Amino acid sequence: MTPEPDDPFSIVGLDQPNAARIYDCLLGGGHSFAADRAAADQLVQAVPGARDAARANRAFLARAVRYAIGYDIIQFLDLGAGIPAAGSTHEVARRLTPHARVVYVDRDPVAVTCAEQLLDGDPYTGAVQSDLRDIHTVLADAVTTRLLDFTQPVAVLMVAVLHFVPGDAASITRTLADVLPPGSLLIISHSTAEPTELNDPTTQLVTSVYAGTPTPLCLRSRTQILDLFDGFALAGPGLVTVDQWRPETNTTDPPIPGFLAGVGHRERPPATVSAPRALSRARNAPHIKQPSRTTASHTPALANRL
Ligand SMILES: C[S@@+](CC[C@H](N)C(=O)[O-])C[C@H]1O[C@@H](n2cnc3c(N)ncnc32)[C@H](O)[C@@H]1O
Numbered sequence: 001m002t003p004e005p006d007d008p009f010s011i012v013g014l015d016q017p018n019a020a021r022i023y024d025c026l027l028g029g030g031h032s033f034a035a036d037r038a039a040a041d042q043l044v045q046a047v048p049g050a051r052d053a054a055r056a057n058r059a060f061l062a063r064a065v066r067y068a069i070g071y072d073i074i075q076f077l078d079l080g081a082g083i084p085a086a087g088s089t090h091e092v093a094r095r096l097t098p099h100a101r102v103v104y105v106d107r108d109p110v111a112v113t114c115a116e117q118l119l120d121g122d123p124y125t126g127a128v129q130s131d132l133r134d135i136h137t138v139l140a141d142a143v144t145t146r147l148l149d150f151t152q153p154v155a156v157l158m159v160a161v162l163h164f165v166p167g168d169a170a171s172i173t174r175t176l177a178d179v180l181p182p183g184s185l186l187i188i189s190h191s192t193a194e195p196t197e198l199n200d201p202t203t204q205l206v207t208s209v210y211a212g213t214p215t216p217l218c219l220r221s222r223t224q225i226l227d228l229f230d231g232f233a234l235a236g237p238g239l240v241t242v243d244q245w246r247p248e249t250n251t252t253d254p255p256i257p258g259f260l261a262g263v264g265h266r267e268r269p270p271a272t273v274s275a276p277r278a279l280s281r282a283r284n285a286p287h288i289k290q291p292s293r294t295t296a297s298h299t300p301a302l303a304n305r306l
Pocket residue numbers: 019020021023057058061079080081082083105106107108111130131132133158159160161164165215
């Protein structure tokens with residue numbers, strides 16, 4: 001992608017690689033610049049299976065979206081969505097339910113600009129440029145409250161993003177547990193160094209590639225990733241490598257290391273403490289016409305496969 005003089009992309013620093021575009025490059029997309037491609041090449045040199053891991057992560061996202069629709073969920077909040085090119089949340093959801101609503105959130109202006117261009121004219125999707133660490137701002141955003149009804153279950157995706165979020169990421173997911181109504185889902189995949197150590201040479205190489213981006217890598221242990229599901233009940237098979245989360249075809253291939261994934265059901269009763277400002281705003285917001293729910297004809301069939 002070469003920015004033209006009036007191109008919105010010319011306003012951002014394109015000589016610095018960026019996680020959204022590195023990932024797009026690993027997936028074979030066309031929304032990257034020279035610095036991103038160089039960083040992706042470095043990653044593949046360090047981890048020859050990096051492209052497979054990115055594809056396996058994307059495939060997990062698709063299975064998790066279908067799983068959500070199997071529970072009649074048609075609202076998706078995709079945090080750290082990246083560039084919603086082929087195989088993204090709204091594409092997967094739309095194949096099963098045409099009026100699925102999706103809000104894409106990313107802190108990267110290029111990812112959000114690409115999303116706005118790709119989604120132009122689609123009344124059921126929107127893009128928000130925001131940092132997910134400020135989750136109340138994300139929930140209160142005008143695009144979020146126009147498209148999502150927080151009195152109905154919502155599937156929140158945090159796929160391949162929280163390893164770019166240092167510090168107490170569990171406080172963000174705990175806030176979501178308080179805000180989301182029962183029946184909602186939390187969908188997470190997260191990079192981990194386990195079973196190797198953080199000082200493993202390959203891990204250090206990967207970490208050094210992302211150190212040159214606005215979002216350095218923050219790997220977590222299996223236990224720390226499990227903590228992110230506090231307030232949610234993990235669906236079977238629990239926290240496993242992305243390729244092992246409810247695969248839809250039989251495979252004897254060895255697990256693809258690097259990413260752990262899980263889906264949590266929000267089952268706790270609603271918080272009795274005062275609900276966050278964002279939730280009350282979401283409840284009071286005028287909403288576009290409620291789309292029809294997933295058709296009964298395909299829901300049981302899907303649910304039977306889950
Ligand atoms: C590896 S991409 C994952 C894209 C997508 N979720 C997927 O799995 O296909 C990670 C994305 O998270 C975004 N990101 C990183 N930190 C973020 C933050 N604090 N808030 C919002 N987005 C963030 C990056 O800009 C990037 O687009």
